[in-house]
Amino acid sequence: MSLQNDALRADIVQAGAERRLQLTAETAEALTGFEGEIRAEDGHHVLTGPLSTANAVALQERFPSLRPQLIGGHRVSVGTGDRIGLATPGQARAFAAHPGVMPVLAQQSIREMDRLGRSARSVMDDAVFGLVDAGWDRGFGADCDHIKSTEGIDRGLQAGFTTFTLDPGDFVTDVTAGVDRAAAENLPWDQLEDTLEDTLARYAGRTIDVGVEQIEVTEQDVLTAVVKYGRAVAESMRLYRHLVDNAQHEVEAEFAVDETAWLTTFFEHYYMASELTRLGAQWFSFAPRYVDGFEKGLDFLGDREELRRNLEAHHAISEQFGGYKISLHSGSDKFSIYELCVEATGGHVHLKTSGTSYLCGVEIIARHDPELFARIWDISRAAYAKARASYQVSAHEDRTPTSLEGVDLVELIRSDDARQILHVGYGDSLNAADADGTSLHDRFLAVVGAHQDEHTELVAAHIGRHLGPFEAAATR
Incomplete structure (x- = not known):
């Protein structure tokens, strides 16, 4: 597909094993600022150039639809990360079929960028070129996800990201x-611009309505909340400012404390929202630590009615502080609960997916290069014990095959x-890397790139399964 305005048409073309940007214009001036070779063709000026940052930036200057927008004003939004940089065309196709859902098509955590040696700008560039390939002509969001440092913020700002998920989870x-008053006194009260006495006076003895119940706040509730989340509030404000x-x-900004081991109680959510508001923060979405059951790559494994009650209460709290979205992280492949999540939050919800699109790429590898898949499988299996520390997962290596001989690889995935x-x-x-030094990453990209149409169809169908319930919420 093409992206076109009055002066310029942009296409992504295959040149041998390489994907290239092709621009067609009536005047040479329209190609100013782009990198590449220009030739005359049928009375037009045609530029063929690399998928470079300079060309991505120039495209964003020419096409407003390639500039990321804020997503907070949209009732329903879904983020779809792209670890390999080739999934955006399929993701965009899925969103094109569900126009009521605001897409976040450049979404990656600093952790994932660092693991893959990507920069924030390369994530943005891959999204831009993927959107050109999809002929995308409406807005999208860009989320620099799970940021834990000011350096991560700076990287996202320089790359043009507009949404920043601030993660103070290391400070929870x-x-x-159990906690006592001494532990509460030992908090950074100067950073919180507060005192323990004043905090106790604000909350202890209050009754808070969270929809599913009335909370009678005790002094012990307050002490527990401030010890558990006080440092996280201070760190959130440092990052936010x-x-x-x-x-x-x-x-x-979005605030996220979901990647921690301990459930966020309803009062603790209320406490964090109240304190962040007092300190001057504004945010469009919040991700508490929900009830157990959210694991990577799988459907929801917990008690659905417990989750419904949990989400209803968190949504009720958000309504008391301006009505921000409740954010569902590790949200991919949770098909059994999407309608429930929409109902419980009144459709005021943000869903995040990431690795599920990567697994579509892995499926392409399994279909077309079983030897490369076997290498990926062996390395992933060996690394799982260490890698699982960063995620909510429950897989067991001993329930999976060591030899892939005779195994249906797609079914295995x-x-x-x-x-x-x-x-x-x-x-x-x-x-x-292989023994000859060839990067598995480069091999992965080459195989998926050689079957990009098939990959795009696979991603579009899979992401599309996620979007239907959220599209229904957007049109209510």
Whole structure:
């Protein structure tokens, strides 16, 4: 497909084993700022050039639809990460069939960027060229995900990201053994611009309505909340202030504490929202740690009615602080609960998927290069014990085959244990090399790129399965 305006038509073309940008214009001036070779063809000027940052930036200057937008004003939004940089055309095709859902088509965490040696700008570039390939002519979001440092914020700002998911999870404290007043006094109260006495006075003795219940807040509830999340609030504000003080374009923030081991209680959510508001933060979405059952690459494994109650309460709390979205991370492949999530949040929800699109690429590898798949499988399986520490997963290596002889590889990819092992082993496998020094990452890209039409169809169908319930919410 092409992307076109009055002065310029842009296409992604295959030149041998390489994908290239091709621009067609009536005047040479329309090609100013692009890199590549220009030739005359049928009375037009045609430029063929690399998929480079310079060309991505020039395309964004010419086509407003290639510039990321804020997503907070859209009731329903879904993010679809792209670890290999080739999934955007398929993701865009899925969203084109569900126009009520705001797409976030450049979404990757700093952790994933670092594991794959990608920059924030390369993530943006891959999205831009993927959107050209899809003929995309409407808005999209760009989420620099799970940021834990000001350096990560700076990387996202420089690359033009507009959405920043600030993750203070490393500052959440384990309170399962109980807390006392002494622990609460030992917080960075100067950073919180507060005192323990004032905090207790604000919350202890209050009754808070969270929809599914009335919470009678005790002093112990407050002490537990401030010890568990007080440092996280301080870190959230440090990151947030750096973001807004350094942004040269419009940005928005999400706060996320979902990648921690401990459930966020309803009062703890209320406490965090109240304190962030008091300290001057604004945000469009919040991701608490929900009830158990959210694992990478699999359908929801927990109690659905418990999840419904959980989401209804978190949504009710959000309504008391401006009505921000409730964000569902590790949200891919949770087909059994999407309608439930939409109902429980009144459709005011943000879903994030990532590795599921990567697994579509793995399926292409299995179909067309079984030897490369075997290498990826062996490395991912060996690395799983270490890689699983960063994710909520429950796969067991001993339930999966060591030899792939006679194994249906596509069926293996779609099985629960193998799916999670491949999902979290991407960093080790794609960073490995063959004995001759050939990068598995380069081999992966070459195979998927050679079958890009098939890959696009596979991604579009799979992501499309996620979007239907959210499209229904958007049109209510």
